[in-house]
Amino acid sequence: MRRVTALPAWLRWPLYAGVGIFVLTLVETLDDTDRLTSASASQSMLRWGVPVLLAGLGGLFAERAGVVNIGLEGMMILGTWFGAWGAVNYGPWVGLLTGIGGGALGGLLHAVATVLFGVDHIISGVAINILAPGITRFLASEIFTGYPGGSITQSPRVPGVGHFTFPVLAGGEVGGWLSPNLLGSLGDRDWFFVSNVANLARGLLTQVSLVTIVALALVPLSTWLLWRTRFGLRLRICGEHPVAGEAQGIDVYRYKITAVTMSGGFAGLAGAFIASPELSGIYLEGQTTGRGFIGLAALIFGNWHPVGVLGGALLFGYPFGLGLRDLGGTASHSLLLVNAVALAAIAAWSLSKGRRTNAAVACVLAVVAAAWYLLSETVPDWWVNILPFAIVLLVLVFFAQRLRMPAADGQRYRRGEH
């Protein structure tokens, strides 16, 4: 197969999104619903995507420096407790900082174990995932039980930072002036595809938490930091070929430790976000529900690149957000058809690449999804919970050749051994 032209990244992702929305619109028309492309769907997608995005970015920094971080989940748990504690005592912004600090402490622990002591990355990560819930439970039993409304398993209400609605585009009020709502009026027109895009865009621009804006800003910021600065270049050398870095006079240990600590900070911010009113408004034991692992999944889905991580986070946030407002399971049911279409597309793509087995497997899965769609009225609530994990497994099965992790990722490195 000859590649005609490769699209630049800034064009490729919007194109993927456009195709995705188009499929959603088609399915919506077929299924006679308006849930899939409503403003609230994209709003909750963003809200649920943010923790996954932040955890994924955390994983990105660690793995780009060559340290696998499956302790993200534990660091996120630390973030929920410290975030809630800081927010309850000193206000929402401080809460974000303490959340970052709590996660970064976990990251530092992982860094010291893996980099200085050479412990296997997976083992250290597992140990941190075991330690972190113990620490938060202990801290909660010591501190939150003394607060009104607090207990071993939960904190008092956590205050949140403000929201922002983009004027002109999505309406809202600016100093008493009622702004027009361009996207809203466009969305009400019922124009095929155009209105759907407008609705989804309006959801992304309405009542956006300031933390969400920060989190989204971290995507280009991470790209710039990792690919456009000296710091980033050196950090990536540590993940690709640490011995070469050493030969260049780079202090590999320092870069790895910095990267993994930053990684923990990202995961901690994700935890603080989960505890903030954006998602829960309270610290609750066990509230991360494996989202650190989903962040890891987003990292793999995004091929170790910030924009890809964002794509993965939104993709995983979408069914969660949809499933949450969908107690009857009808909207998630429509998703089955989307799954079938996506799998059929994978089958066609595999066939065009001459991968017959892949095509057959994808075809069978597509038929299963389609049959399930046709034979049922609703889907159970667990379906959206496993969708992110299933998607990543499928991506790994079908696109493993297109994924490239940092060359020295997960390997032990000791100074002066080579």
Added chain:
Amino acid sequence: MSALRRLVLALAAPAAAVGFALVTSSLILLLIGSNPLVAYGDMLEHASKLETLVDILNRATPLYVSGIAVAIAFRMNLFNIGVEGQFLLAFLVAAHAGSLVSLPAALHIAFILVVAMSVGAAYAGAAGVLKVTRGVNEVISTIMLNAIAVSGLVAWLIKEWQAGGSIGTGTTTRVGTAPIDESGLLPDLNGVLELVTRDLRPGKELTGVLVLALVVGVVYHVLVNRTVFGFDLRASGFNPFAARVGGVPPKRMIILAMSISGAVAGLVGMAELMQSGYFPSNPIQGLGYAGIAVALLGRNHPVGIAFGALIFAFLDVSSGVLQFSGAAPREIVVIMQGVIILAAVVAYEMAHRARNREEARSAAAALHEARAEA
């Protein structure tokens, strides 16, 4: 290096880890104004009672099996992070399947165990197949399969197979799968225990799965250290390329190792199943992750894992006595477990380096001597 020195080095690391955990938790307890000595005293005093020992053994049994499951994969440098999902799924399916049939006792028990092991083996084997055919790292795939099992398959099947009812005389309500007939349950070991000590307080029983766990430990030891398969397994873990050159089929070994690991993982839930007779709607969780910790602590050695399981079980059971006596917050034991495991892996790594240095030194000395003689 002498065998004694080797043993001292091997034991020094876990001892140091436990010591470090004691120091850390003592400092924490002092910081919050509790007396660590009183707390430890309470824990030890409580643990010397027969009933508590039974509790510890009951708790250690599934931990041990879980640790062995993880260790089998570890011996081949494979990480089976998914024991949690494998055991929950196997537990659920075995409980349901066991409740559907009625067979003579031995057959019934064997049937349940075979179902549990098959489910675990199939689910873990899937990760092996993915690794072999698609090159998917087993850490990633077991994490994903774990989540799919725990929040997907188990959540779904428990709703499908839910059967309300009551236990025994009907005072306690049971929420979970339909109960298994008495013939499918392993008898408890109270009789054996009474032979050597005294009668247990009514309501307490020592799980019969303990025997099964010991069998699993022995089989693990024999399989890994005394069979060709075990040799191939260790060789593949030590140096996959050399093993391949030596005629060990790497793909088959990966699938086999993962499947066996999963089969053992399938037995983790049996301790609870054989006692209660059904899969509860809120089953015990975290045994899979704790198994990883226990396997690490025990250095994949059948006896070491037993010690690891006993330490973790002792700490788990002690949290109850701390709450009762009020000497310290019970949550301190979870921190101790976490610190022990983290300190242990660091200590093992340091011991490993110390051993390497020592070997290098003694080799250099021997070389020097040989030269001087020549």
